[in-house]
Amino acid sequence: MNPGSIRLYSYWRSSAAYRVRIALNLKGMPYETLPVHLARGEQHKAPFSDLNPQELVPVLLHGSRILRQSMAIMEYLDETWPTPPLMPTTARDRQRVRALAQMIACDIHPLNNLRVLQFFENTWNVPQAERDAWVRHWMQVGFEALEDTLADNPSTGTFCDGEMPTMADCCLVPQVYNAVRFGVDLAPYRTIRRINDACLALEAFEAARPENQPDAPVGN
Amino acid sequence: MNPGSIRLYSYWRSSAAYRVRIALNLKGMPYETLPVHLARGEQHKAPFSDLNPQELVPVLLHGSRILRQSMAIMEYLDETWPTPPLMPTTARDRQRVRALAQMIACDIHPLNNLRVLQFFENTWNVPQAERDAWVRHWMQVGFEALEDTLADNPSTGTFCDGEMPTMADCCLVPQVYNAVRFGVDLAPYRTIRRINDACLALEAFEAARPENQPDAPVGN
Numbered sequence: 278m279n280p281g282s283i284r285l286y287s288y289w290r291s292s293a294a295y296r297v298r299i300a301l302n303l304k305g306m307p308y309e310t311l312p313v314h315l316a317r318g319e320q321h322k323a324p325f326s327d328l329n330p331q332e333l334v335p336v337l338l339h340g341s342r343i344l345r346q347s348m349a350i351m352e353y354l355d356e357t358w359p360t361p362p363l364m365p366t367t368a369r370d371r372q373r374v375r376a377l378a379q380m381i382a383c384d385i386h387p388l389n390n391l392r393v394l395q396f397f398e399n400t401w402n403v404p405q406a407e408r409d410a411w412v413r414h415w416m417q418v419g420f421e422a423l424e425d426t427l428a429d430n431p432s433t434g435t436f437c438d439g440e441m442p443t444m445a446d447c448c449l450v451p452q453v454y455n456a457v458r459f460g461v462d463l464a465p466y467r468t469i470r471r472i473n474d475a476c477l478a479l480e481a482f483e484a485a486r487p488e489n490q491p492d493a494p495v496g497n
Numbered sequence: 498m499n500p501g502s503i504r505l506y507s508y509w510r511s512s513a514a515y516r517v518r519i520a521l522n523l524k525g526m527p528y529e530t531l532p533v534h535l536a537r538g539e540q541h542k543a544p545f546s547d548l549n550p551q552e553l554v555p556v557l558l559h560g561s562r563i564l565r566q567s568m569a570i571m572e573y574l575d576e577t578w579p580t581p582p583l584m585p586t587t588a589r590d591r592q593r594v595r596a597l598a599q600m601i602a603c604d605i606h607p608l609n610n611l612r613v614l615q616f617f618e619n620t621w622n623v624p625q626a627e628r629d630a631w632v633r634h635w636m637q638v639g640f641e642a643l644e645d646t647l648a649d650n651p652s653t654g655t656f657c658d659g660e661m662p663t664m665a666d667c668c669l670v671p672q673v674y675n676a677v678r679f680g681v682d683l684a685p686y687r688t689i690r691r692i693n694d695a696c697l698a699l700e701a702f703e704a705a706r707p708e709n710q711p712d713a714p715v716g717n
Binding site: 333345386 | 552564577591593646
């Protein structure tokens with residue numbers, strides 16, 4: 278299997294990029310990291326903004342193909358290199374895994390993204406403490422629902438779905454990283470914590486951690 | 498083909514439910530509408546809140562299966578009843594369609610959802626005019642990127658991808674409906690408008706429109 282050239286536009290702290298790093302590692306795909314410094318606004322400038330009109334990371338280059346949107350990229354990786362799979366086999370289980378991933382990638386993360394926090398700071402002059410409270414609020418609302426959904430379902434195993442990491446776990450771990458960063462109390466989310474720990478014990482997740490990226494600042 | 502019992506928890510104005518209504522109609526699947534009155538807070542009360550800990554519509558019941566998250570539901574419909582397809586056939590084109598859908602379903606819609614606007618009103622006391630400006634801002638940011646992506650790509654056809662409506666169109670049309678509702682000037686988005694018009698000429702899209710739902714108020 279020759280995967281061709283895989284290059285990932287990434288930022289060490291971007292949780293959407295983190296998802297794709299995990300997925301690539303789970304597939305055992307070597308890739309080159311092309312850092313985009315979000316805090317310095319590099320996503321809004323050429324050459325990156327020419328690759329993605331949304332001016333968001335990640336972007337994955339597979340040879341000359343330009344692939345955007347983290348969940349769509351993970352589906353592509355799974356369709357193109359099916360082994361090991363990132364998704365279960367039945368339509369029912371696949372629906373569940375996608376729904377878990379989307380609970381995070383649609384209903385938690387976009388509300389807390391850098392561009393949203395910058396809008397609050399620059400347009401509405403929302404103080405830092407209230408911006409942080411906003412972030413924690415949506416993480417808590419989302420994690421409560423996610424914990425209910427995971428704890429209450431026999432399909433939940435060592436990982437979000439059974440005994441194999443899936444796209445849902447690729448979304449979960451970066452979101453937990455963000456929650457810790459913003460000081461969310463994770464004590465009530467027992468199943469989320471258990472799954473997060475199981476994931477981080479795997480080399481694929483460990484290597485994808487923000488602090489292990491080439492663009493992470495020294496002593497971050 | 499006997500699809501079994503299909504019931505959709507929906508709200509006439511919910512754009513996430515609107516997506517699934519279109520998908521069901523494109524598949525030619527008969528379904529029963531179970532209205533959840535979001536403006537009256539019915540999503541936060543049993544029995545609905547027992548079905549979905551996220552307290553969001555849509556929820557699709559397929560027999561005894563409880564399916565959540567609109568994009569994950571559409572993928573399930575497409576895997577379970579493949580004809581007519583909601584997705585193109587190659588991994589590359591599927592990636593593009595999912596990315597287009599996610600540009601809307603991750604990066605526009607969740608920012609403008611009812612619960613977010615209620616947070617601004619009730620927690621931060623943001624005036625109506627600024628809340629509306631927030632909504633328009635993210636729609637404009639999102640539509641600019643979407644227009645660039647669609648206008649600039651030979652894969653774009655009568656619809657978002659080629660000559661067949663896909664999951665991307667199921668997301669596009671409800672978002673345009675929202676944009677019109679909030680007074681976004683659509684003049685700059687020529688390709689988006691053209692595709693929206695092509696979709697609404699189809700019976701599947703027409704029947705899914707908010708004003709054609711059983712829970713739409715008379716003379717809305």
